[in-house]
Amino acid sequence: MPQVTLTVNGKTSTVDVEGRTLLVELLREKLRLTGTHVGCDTSQCGACVVHVDGESVKACTILALQANGSQVTTIEGLAKPDGTLHPMQEAFREYHALQCGFCTPGMVMSAIDLVEKHPDGMSEKEIREGLEGNLCRCTGYHNIVKAIAAAQEVMHGRAQALAPAAE
C-alpha cells in the first residue's frame, strides 16, 4: 500500500493509503480531523476546503498521494495555540455567519484565501463572486458576506479590531 507523508496543522504524519484515497478521507478517517466536511461528490459545495501549501483546495478533489510532502492547514489548525481565533473565525461568530455549522469550515478556509488574494479589499459583489465555490443552505449568505467584509479589514491591517456587528 502506498504511503503519503504530509504536515497537517504543523504535525507531520506518514499514512498508508490506497491509490484512490482522497485527501479529505485521509484527513477525516486516518487523522480523525473531522472538522473538514464532505457535502457533495461533484466538487460543488466547498464544505471540504482546506489549505494545501497556502492555497485553498477542495479536499474531495485531490488524491491523498497528490498532497505528499505538502503543508496542509485545516479548520482545526486556524486558531492560535492559546485559543485565540483567526480574525475570520471571530468575524463569523460576531456577524452570525453560521447556523448549522456544516459548511462553515470550508467557508472559513475559502474566505481566508479569498481575502489573502485581494490585498486591496473586496466589494460586496466581489465577495459574493469569490464565494461561488461554496454552498450554504442556512444563512442566505447575507451574514457571511458581512463577516468577510469585516474580517478583511483586520487581516489587511486596516483595522486594529473587528468592527462590531450592528445591534
Next chain:
Amino acid sequence: MNVVTPFEGIGASVKRKEDLRFLSGRGQYTDDINRPGQTYAAILRSPHAHARIASIDTVAAAAMPGVVAVFTGADMPDLGGIPCGWQIHNKDGSPMAEPMHPVLAVGKVRFVGDAVAAVIAETRAQAKDAAEAIAVEYEVLPAVATLEAALAPGAAQVHDDVAGNVCYDWHIGDKAINEAGFAKAAKVVEFELVNNRLVPNAMEPRAAIGDYDPTTEDYTLYTTSQNPHVIRLLMGAFVLHLPEHKLRVVAPDVGGGFGSKIFHYAEEAIVTWAAGRVKRPVKWTAERTESFITDAHGRDHVTKARLALDANGKFLALHVQTLANMGAYLSTFATSVPTYLYATLLAGVYATPSVYAEVKAVFTNTVPVDAYRGAGRPEATFLLERLVDVAAAETGMDRVEIRRRNFIPADAFPYQTPVALQYDSGDYQATLNQALEAAGWAGFEARRAEAKARGRLRGIGISTYVEACGIAPSAVVGSLGARAGLYEVGTIRVHPTGSVTVLTGTHSHGQGHETTFAQLVTDRLGVPLAQVDVVHGDTAKIPFGMGTYGSRSLAVGGSAMVKAMDKIVAKAKRIAAHLMEASVEDVEFDRGTFRVAGTDKTKSWAEIALTAYVPHNYPIEELEPGLDETAFYDPKNFTYPGGCHICEVEIEPETGITTVVNFTAVDDVGRVINPMIVEGQVQGGVCQGIGQALLESCVYDSEGQLVSASFMDYQMPRANDLPMVSVATHTTLCTHNPLGVKGCGEVGAIGSPPAVINAVVDALKEYGVRHIEMPATAAKIWGIINASRPAMAAE
C-alpha cells in the same frame, strides 16, 4: 461591588454559544462519530423507477474482500414497514390507502433510489465495490413520474393494491356555502398553477450508525435527525419491534434539516438491525447523489383555483382543487402536508367568508414527498398571493388596495376562519404599512423608469401572508388523524452550585437553541448565560420529546421550559421561606434574588441551590431535596406568524436573467428572544424562497429518472444569486403561550416565493404575462420576451 454585566436575557442579540465548536472544527456530526470495530454499509439502489425484481444474486458480492454480510429484503421477514404518522380520510369517510413500505424492497422497486440490498464491509470503499457486484435481474415496468401521468386512464399502478394511484381524495370547508358565494359573484377569477418540486439539500448528507451491545441487548442509533424520540418511537415500535428501554437514539450535531431530517428513513432501520446481526457497529453515510434520490422531496402541487369577488373587490368565496404528489411511498408526515398544513391556510390573511378545498394525493414512481421548510403553508401562500395579484389585474384594482380591503382587521382577533383554524393575533395592516415604507414602495415607478433607461425591466412584488406553526394541540391533531401527541418536554436541572442544565425534546440543527433557550433561563432565573447549558438530541438523556419542525421549538419547547421553571421557582421559594423564616406567600423572586416582601432580608440563587442539595437546614418533612423539574407542555392552539414581503427585481431582456435587487421582509413572529438569530432565520428562509422562485427545479424524465440529481444539475442558490435581505419585525404577541412567541423558522420560505414571482410578472407586464411558473429561470423569461418580439415590433 456593583458588577455591570451585559443584558443576556429576552431581547438581547447575544452571540451564539454553539459557534466556537463549529468554527473550530469540533462539531460532532454523525459521520464524525466512529465506534470501535465499526463496519460500513453501502446500499444498492434501484436504477429503475418501476420494476419487478426477478432475482437478486449476492454470492459474488459476499465473496468480495472485506465483506461482512449482504442483506436483502428476504432476510427481514419479521420487520414491519416504515410507518406513516398521519391518517387522512377520504370525502366518503373511508381511510386513505396506506401501502406497505418495506425497509429493503420486496418483489418490486417503485422509484429510482429504492433500497434493494445492503452490503456491510470493513471499509466504505469495500462496501461500495461489493454493492456493485450484486446481480439484480429486473423486469422493467412502465413508470408514472408525474401527477398527470399517474392519474391518466390505464396508468401504471405504483402499488397493486391502490386503485388509480390515489392515496386519498379529501376535502375541507362547506361546499354548499361556497357555491352560494360564487352565485353572488360580480367577478370570478380562475387560475391554475404549479408549486415546483424541490430537493431540500441540507448541507450535511444524511448518515446513520447502528450499534449493538450483545451483553445488554441494547441498541443505539446515531442519526442525522430533527427528532430522535420520534425516530425511536417509529423505528422501535413499528419496524424493528424494539422496546424503548432497549433502543437509544442520538441525534448529535446535525448540519441542517429543513424538514428532510424529520422522517424515519429505511437506512436508520437497516444499520440498527444489521448491527444486531453482525454484532458490530454499522455506519452509513449518504453521498450527495444518494441524498437527491432518497431524501424526501418537497412541494409538488398542481392547483386549480377560483376566486369570487363582489363589485367592490371583496372576496366572497374561494374554491381550490389541488393534486399533491406523494411519491412512491408515504413518508412520515407526507399526508398531513397538503391537507392540514395547506388547505387550512387557504383563508390566508383575508376575511373570505367561504373556502372550500379538495385535495387528491397521488402515488408516483418518484422519491417520497414530505415536509420541506414551511410544509404546505408556502404552497397555500403562493397560490393565494398569486391569485390576489391576478384578481387585482383583472378587476383593475391596485395590488395593495385589494389586499387592504380584504384583510382580517386587527380588531377581529381571535378570528375563526372557514377552514378550521382560529387565528389568535396579528395586525396585517401594520406589517404591510411597515414593509411598504421600508421598501420605498411609493418611489418605485421612478426606479422602474430609471431601469428602463438602462435597458432593464424592473418590477416590484408584494406578498402578505399568515402561517400556522408551533405545532400542535395534541387533541386537535389527534382528531384530524395524527398518530402522535405534539406536546414538548423540558427539564430544568439546577446544580448544587446554581448553574443550570436544560434538557429539551426539541433539536437544534442551525436554529441556535443552545443560545436562545439559555436566554430564557437567564432572563427568568438570573443565572448568567455562561452557566446555562442546553442539552438535546439523545433519548438516553432527555425524558421525551417530539423534536423540531413546524417552528415549534420555542413556542412549544420553550413553553415547557417556562412551565418547568415555574415549578423550580415555586420550590425554591419554599426553601427560601424556610431559610428566612418567612411565609412562602411573602417571598418574592426576581432574577436571582429571593426577598421577603417589604424587607431587606434576601437569599441568593446560589444559596438556595446549595441548600436544595445539602439539606441540613431544610423543611425535609414537607419538601424533597433537589432542584430538578420536568414539564410537558401541550399547546392550546397553533401560533400564527404573519407579515409582508416585498421583492424588487431587474430583468435583463437580452438574457432573461433576473436579479433580485431589493428584498424587504417585515414579519410578526411574536416576542423576539434573540433578534440576531431571528434575522438570520428569516434571511435564510427568504433565500430558500428566492431559490424556489428563480432557480431550483427538481426534474424527472418521463421514465422516472431524476435528471437533476447533483449540485451540477440542481441549481442551489449561491452567494452571487442573492441580495442582502432587509429584515424587520412587528410584534403582536401570541395570546396562548407563556412567552408570547410565534416562531420564525419558516416565515422566510413561506412569504418570499410569491413576492418574487409577483415582481417578475410586474417586470414583464408589458409582455402581457399573467403568470410564470417557478422557477422563473432565465430561459423561461427569455422565451417569453423573445416570443413577443415580432408582435411588439409590428405595433
